[in-house]
Amino acid sequence: MNQGAWNPGRSGGARCRVKRVVLPIFVLLFGGCSGVQDATNPMSPQAQMLANLWWAMCIVATLILLAVMVALLTGVWRSRGRRGEAPLNRRQSRNLVLAGGVILPAIVLPIVLISSVSIHRELSAEPPENALTVEVIGRRWWWEIRYLDEQDRAVAVTANEIHIPVGRPVKFLLKSRDVIHSFWVPNLSGKMDLIPGQTNTAWLTADRAGEFRGQCAEFCGIQHANMAFWVVAEPSEVFSNWLARERAPAVEPADPVLARGQQVFLSSPCVLCHSIRGTAALGRVAPDLTHLASRRTLAAGTLPNNRGNLAGWILDPQHVKPGNKMPPVNYDAESLHPLLSYLESLK
Amino acid sequence: MNDRCFRRKLPLGALALSGVFGLGLVAGCREERGIGEFRQAPPAGGTPTGAPMVDLRPGPEMPELPRFRNPFAGDRQAIAEGKELWDWFNCSGCHASGGGAIGPPLMDDEWIYGSHDDNLFASIVEGRPKGMPAYGGRITDVQVWQIIAYIRTLQPEYAATGAPEPRRRESADESGKSPGEPKR
Numbered sequence: 001m002n003q004g005a006w007n008p009g010r011s012g013g014a015r016c017r018v019k020r021v022v023l024p025i026f027v028l029l030f031g032g033c034s035g036v037q038d039a040t041n042p043m044s045p046q047a048q049m050l051a052n053l054w055w056a057m058c059i060v061a062t063l064i065l066l067a068v069m070v071a072l073l074t075g076v077w078r079s080r081g082r083r084g085e086a087p088l089n090r091r092q093s094r095n096l097v098l099a100g101g102v103i104l105p106a107i108v109l110p111i112v113l114i115s116s117v118s119i120h121r122e123l124s125a126e127p128p129e130n131a132l133t134v135e136v137i138g139r140r141w142w143w144e145i146r147y148l149d150e151q152d153r154a155v156a157v158t159a160n161e162i163h164i165p166v167g168r169p170v171k172f173l174l175k176s177r178d179v180i181h182s183f184w185v186p187n188l189s190g191k192m193d194l195i196p197g198q199t200n201t202a203w204l205t206a207d208r209a210g211e212f213r214g215q216c217a218e219f220c221g222i223q224h225a226n227m228a229f230w231v232v233a234e235p236s237e238v239f240s241n242w243l244a245r246e247r248a249p250a251v252e253p254a255d256p257v258l259a260r261g262q263q264v265f266l267s268s269p270c271v272l273c274h275s276i277r278g279t280a281a282l283g284r285v286a287p288d289l290t291h292l293a294s295r296r297t298l299a300a301g302t303l304p305n306n307r308g309n310l311a312g313w314i315l316d317p318q319h320v321k322p323g324n325k326m327p328p329v330n331y332d333a334e335s336l337h338p339l340l341s342y343l344e345s346l347k
Numbered sequence: 348m349n350d351r352c353f354r355r356k357l358p359l360g361a362l363a364l365s366g367v368f369g370l371g372l373v374a375g376c377r378e379e380r381g382i383g384e385f386r387q388a389p390p391a392g393g394t395p396t397g398a399p400m401v402d403l404r405p406g407p408e409m410p411e412l413p414r415f416r417n418p419f420a421g422d423r424q425a426i427a428e429g430k431e432l433w434d435w436f437n438c439s440g441c442h443a444s445g446g447g448a449i450g451p452p453l454m455d456d457e458w459i460y461g462s463h464d465d466n467l468f469a470s471i472v473e474g475r476p477k478g479m480p481a482y483g484g485r486i487t488d489v490q491v492w493q494i495i496a497y498i499r500t501l502q503p504e505y506a507a508t509g510a511p512e513p514r515r516r517e518s519a520d521e522s523g524k525s526p527g528e529p530k531r
Binding site for chain 1: 487489
């Protein structure tokens with residue numbers, strides 16, 4: 001926008017700059033607006049309010065920027081004295097500063113503040129009674145997801161993937177076990193921090209079915225960027241089926257290969273951190289693997305969940321996500337393949 | 348013409364310059380070790396098993412046996428990881444925060460099964476009678492060494508000297524890479 005100030009007289013040069021400099025910046029800025037992680041593509045009433053506020057602020061700020069630039073250019077132009085106009089006298093200058101620097105902000109800023117605070121009031125209101133309660137626990141660098149019943153007991157535990165029913169309010173209880181994280185699903189809500197020793201609450205209602213990416217929005221260490229999750233909004237009957245399956249313990253190994261894979265899992269370092277409900281694996285410091293194969297991604301949104309990525313992740317997690325808490329475990333092929341088959345059977 | 352070229356390049360130059368400054372700022376925030384160093388190979392030469400717990404031996408004088416030293420001794424990253432594992436794997440359940448409870452204290456200088464790094468390694472991996480579980484096969488060697496690095500910080504000498512100076516691991520030194528001393 002302010003490019004014009006460099007060289008207002010030569011429109012050819014200015015156009016060249018627009019192409020070379022301004023456009024790429026805008027492409028970079030708006031490249032993020034691809035739909036699945038996009039605050040300007042709201043899919044819930046909460047996100048809609050935020051998007052409206054954002055656009056309103058953006059338009060107001062743009063108009064003010066334009067006005068300032070016009071004033072600046074006018075000043076630059078006139079100071080060159082090309083038109084021989086007299087400078088503003090003292091009284092005119094004072095009035096200009098009073099109008100633009102005192103009266104205008106005194107009108108615009110309260111309007112922006114009041115609309116912002118009133119939206120915040122609605123967002124932080126108590127969630128409706130019939131809200132589904134989901135506990136989200138931030139860990140370095142993944143998300144523990146626990147579905148709670150009416151008595152606040154965890155009925156299903158999963159990781160890095162939150163399924164929610166369309167049209168029903170969902171309340172998130174946000175906690176952290178280590179450092180401060182922040183829960184952000186741009187299509188569905190604003191950010192809310194997860195703070196150790198404190199429970200923050202956020203709630204939202206998905207308007208439409210869809211898959212939306214969420215991302216940790218508070219720097220939390222070396223793998224902060226790879227601490228993502230997916231929110232899957234689906235019709236309520238699909239959601240009920242999903243939750244019923246998620247509550248169930250893991251399927252028993254159906255053939256000798258899978259049984260061997262389970263044996264490998266239970267007799268190797270996996271078992272000290274991970275749990276598979278229905279087996280003796282009860283570790284609670286790493287993601288619950290009871291229904292690993294039903295999840296879309298591995299390592300908190302880092303990799304698509306498939307056999308090859310799973311093998312790479314198990315054998316050399318520090319290559320995929322350097323600094324993460326998963327240690328590399330060496331398996332020979334005779335152990336690895338049954339293990340992979342077993343983990344892939346955990347639908 | 349020259350003048351025009353100069354004017355056209357100016358914003359690009361400014362952008363490049365601010366990029367360089369930005370990189371400089373980010374470079375100041377790097378962790379003590381590079382991102383490739385998180386792939387830790389187990390220490391060379393295998394793992395200590397059958398480490399002697401006493402200096403007494405039958406028969407004539409024998410040459411001193413090579414002892415295993417903790418490759419992560421004093422490595423602050425390893426100490427922090429070890430502290431986390433200490434709680435994760437429930438060491439604290441018996442040894443509390445080092446003062447001991449069901450298990451013996453680890454912050455004094457009394458070591459039932461030897462005080463060398465390799466004795467501690469063996470105690471963790473093999474387990475010990477009357478309650479110390481054998482962690483061998485359940486946690487990786489690197490994790491054992493990280494826990495030992497943390498245990499060493501519980502001891503009075505550590506409290507006296509304070510946090511260790513940042514120090515490169517031996518393996519990194521030997522490999523000839525010299526990433527430079529971290530600036531503090």
